[in-house]
Amino acid sequence: MARLSSVAVTLALLTAVSPLAVVVMASFLNAGQYSLPPNPPSVEGYAKVLDLGIGQALLNSALVGLLAAAFSVAVALPTSYAVAKLGFTLRFFVAVLALTALTRSLPPSALLVAVYETLRGMGLLDSHLGLALAYQIYSLPMALWIMLAFAYEISPEVEAAARVDGASPVKRFFYIAVPAMRNATLAVAALTLIEVWGEYLYAAIFINAPSKYTASVLIGHLVSSEYGFDWNVISAASVMASIPPILMVGIAAQAMTKIHFGK
Template identity: 30%
Template sequence: MNSTLHRLLVWLAVALFLLPVIWMFGTAFKSPAEIINAGARLWPQQISFDAFRIIWQGELATQIGNSLLIAVLSTAISLLAGFLAAYALVRYRFPARLDNLFLLAVLVVKMMPPIVVAIPLYSLMNHAGLLNTRIGLVLAYQVYTLPFCIWMLLGFIRDIPLEIEEAAAMDGAHLAKRLAYIVLPLCAPGLVATAIFSLILGWNEFLFSLLFIHTPDKFTIPLFIANFITEDGTSWGALMATGMISSLPMLALAGYMQRYLLRGFSMGLK
């Protein structure tokens, strides 16, 4: 009885989770008239591709390319800097508990609302000539992706036995060699798990893109989606079609990297 009840609760949770996704997919294939008149019907009576024609004419491919480029670059920088910072915090001792103070400062930055740092960042980027540039947006994303990567990688690096590195050091391996041939391979599942979440953060970010990007040719996917919500109304079909297409790359990536993701979580929980 308990097993049956547990399964029913699991399926209920799955159904509640999938309901908005099914609604999004169904609405994307409805005609504008059916969206207005269909009420709560999940799936269209007649499949229409009008919404996909609208978003394709709006240069959706360009926005997807911008989001992908910015998310990948910001993740690469965050992973590299976060890995080195986490390794130093785990393996080295700092005077006066500076390591704990640094981690606290990183956590405070991560927990701050984006609008708190948006104005100072805007001023800095304006003086540096980085407004309305993709590289400026990549650097701005470090405010949140880098602290996230540092905190995520701390647990993974702590799980790597120090004795392995000490044995390699006794055999003459210097720090760079130990990092390349010991720490990185052992930490690979954690790096993949961290990279996936960092990519999702960069892919979904909206506020910094809204403030720092001014021309449509550099818009990211969240900005492109926002164009369908105006004072004259909401283009629900185009909105849902864009949401469906924009969710597919991250879903495909997470599905392909699932085994590494699970290994990363199990590694961090040891």
């Protein structure tokens, strides 16, 4: 059984890593070369995609992701604490979970018109702030879902002791809930960044200025342009856009491990 488990894990790892390995090798191809491995390897694709603005696009993606993560944490953290500790019933908790599940189940296109009109009315079209707010439709329910589970784990004895000492709900939130949910907050922020980093539909529709393109939108434009057949350019852009979410996966995994083992 242990050997079978090892084989299954190895196959899963190869399935996950093989496409990325192919893209990495393709990024070192020479112009006009379409066979792997690259012979000889070249960084021409990376130089070209840097000239095309991938650096600014990555910064734009990072800005949108950080704004989306900040909004999600800022709303989900106090909301989850309020639901878990300030007298809301279990029925209310179940209703919140049902609502978040319903929101998460809707395809992005189903809400596209409503979100577009809302951002247009707020004057936030073609802005990173507006895009980050639009992503709350999906990132905020996820953040609430995760944080609610951990808010219920905060020790009632510690809460009772603080209440006896005269701590108000606001003080209990800042001095008990925030430190206790530090790792959950980090995990939610990392997962939000991962989720919104590669999103294409909203970013392509709500952002029009080329200088504001996110990495996913820029890569989409490259694929549909004359560079669509330059495997080295497309692959180099894909590799550079993949590095930040891979790092975020590591941060999220580390935070979730600390939560699980209480470290």
